[in-house]
Amino acid sequence: MREDGIDGVPRRAVVVGAGVVGLSTAWFLQEHGVDVTVVDKQDVAAGSSWGNAGYLSPAFSIPLPEPAVLRYGLRTLFAPDAPLHVPASLDVGLWSFLTRFAAHCTPRAWRRSMQAFVPMNDECLDAFDALLAGGVDATTERAPLTAAFEDPAQAADLRHEFEQIRSCGQRIDTAELSTADAGVPQLSDRIASVLRVEGQRYVDPGEFTRALARSFVERGGTLRTGVAVRELVRTRGQVIVKSEPEERFSGEAVVLATGAWLSTLAKPLGVRTPVRAGRGYSFTVPTDEPVPGPIYLPAARVACTPYQGGLRVAGTMEFRPVDAPLDRGRIEAIVRSARPLLTGVRWEERRDEWVGGRPVTPDGRPLIGATKVPGTYVAGGHGMWGLTLGPLTGRLLAEQITTGKRPALLRPFDPLR
Known part of the structure; x- marks a missing residue:
């Protein structure tokens, strides 16, 4: 009997969640000879695996709780136009979560969490390469990320952040350029300073996740959508997954990879660290010229990526219920903040307006590993970096x-911490 309570190697497994984290887990389980079924209450890439910015950027993959976030959040706590927004509410659970989050916004806590991220960031792009080499019919585009600033003094904050990351052991290659030398025609004449970050990539996140799903099925996996899981039951060496409509799936191992909904099913398994929805918004706009690579506007906290011949624009962190409707005012706030900094962008022709819940933990570290119930595992809480870290x-x-x-890389992410 193994330390996790399973007798031998699992022959069958069930993964709940058809986003990039769940499908990556299922695909790599197949590499070990496991027969896998993936179920999802909606569809493949129905959530953040579709609507995110598409960055594969280990240089920016860091714990969300940090002193700067706390200072910024306190200044803009209830401002509806602020990139970080907490609506006034009587949600006791939310305020308990935010109190715990604030307690981790210290230099010491951030550094401890960052040291856990470093080895993951070092290997995360290799996992994408393994998927592509294994038959996933997709591409990842290699391109530097261009961080652009209206005021050269604004670049100091990002340089300081990179120095803090480097002090934890992660390599980041950057170069300071003039706007003319950046080679990004979308930067307006308001941009005075550019910091280029080398060694990054980007991807069409929805297409990548769907390609991963196709590969999983082609390799013999079973994919069921429209299946809402309501509970897990351990019995006689198996874990039974009960769902609505009334169906049952079973395996020696079950993985919960349900994003911002993770706590609903994980809490009964002994996972006490809560996961809340840090909702992000995105949309797509046409551009007059091709976009050469990802653009980051740190002062506006807006991420832009080449996407299907145009530009995907993403931003905000909004702590509202994961299923709350899209707030069009948040979209308008992103446009107002980014419009002066970019040129040749047809903002009024935007499409694919989207909001989705990125799964955030109070300490900024994902929850990856075994729960208290033998044969059950969780994989979630990656915040904004579920795409970057999902395959690994x-x-x-x-x-x-x-x-x-x-x-060893998963020890800091113990879901029972």
Whole structure:
């Protein structure tokens, strides 16, 4: 009997969640010879795996709770136009979460969490390469990320952040350029300073996730959508997944990868760290000229990426219920903040307006690994970096499930912490 309570290598597994984290876990479980079923209450890439900015940027993959976020949040707590927004409400659970989040916004706590991210960031792009080499019919585009500033003094904050990351052991290659030398025609004449970050990539996130799903099915996996899981039951060496409509799926191992909905099913399994929805918005706009690579506007906290011949624009962190309707005012706030800094962008022709819940934990670290119930695992809470870290999360968790040994990289992300 292994330390996680499973007898031998699982023959069958069920993964709940058809986003990039869940499908990556399922795909890498197949690499170990496991027969996998993936279920989702909606569809493949129905949430943040579709609507995110598409960055594959280990240089920016950091814990969300940090002193600067706390200072900024206190100044703009209830401002509806602010990139970080907390609506006034009597949600006791939300305020309890935010209190815990604030307690982790210290230099010491951030550094401890960042040191856990560094080895994940070092390996995360290799996991994408493994998926592509294994038959996932998709591409990742290599391009530097251009951070643009209206005031050269604004660049100091990002340079300081990079220095803090480097002090934790992560390599980041940057170059300061003039706007003319940046080679990005979308930068307006308001941009006075540019910091280029080398070694990054980007992807069409929805297309990548759908390609991952196709590969999973082609390799013999079972994919069921429209299945809302309501509980997990452990019985006789199996975990039974009960769903609505009334169906049952079973396996020696079950993985919950349900994003911002993770706590609903994970809490009964002994996972006490809550996951809340940090909702992000995105939309797509046409551009007069091709976009050469990702653009980041740190002062506006807006991320832009080449997307289907145009530009995907993403931003905000909004702590509202995950299923709350899209707030069009938040879209307008992103447009107002980004419009002066970009040129040749047809803002009034925007399409694909979207809001989705990015899964945030109070300490900024994901929840990856075994729960208290033998045979059950969780993979979530990645915040804004579920796409960047999703394939590596799947590879490492599949290793733990099939060997019974937790990889060293996952120790800081113990879901029972």
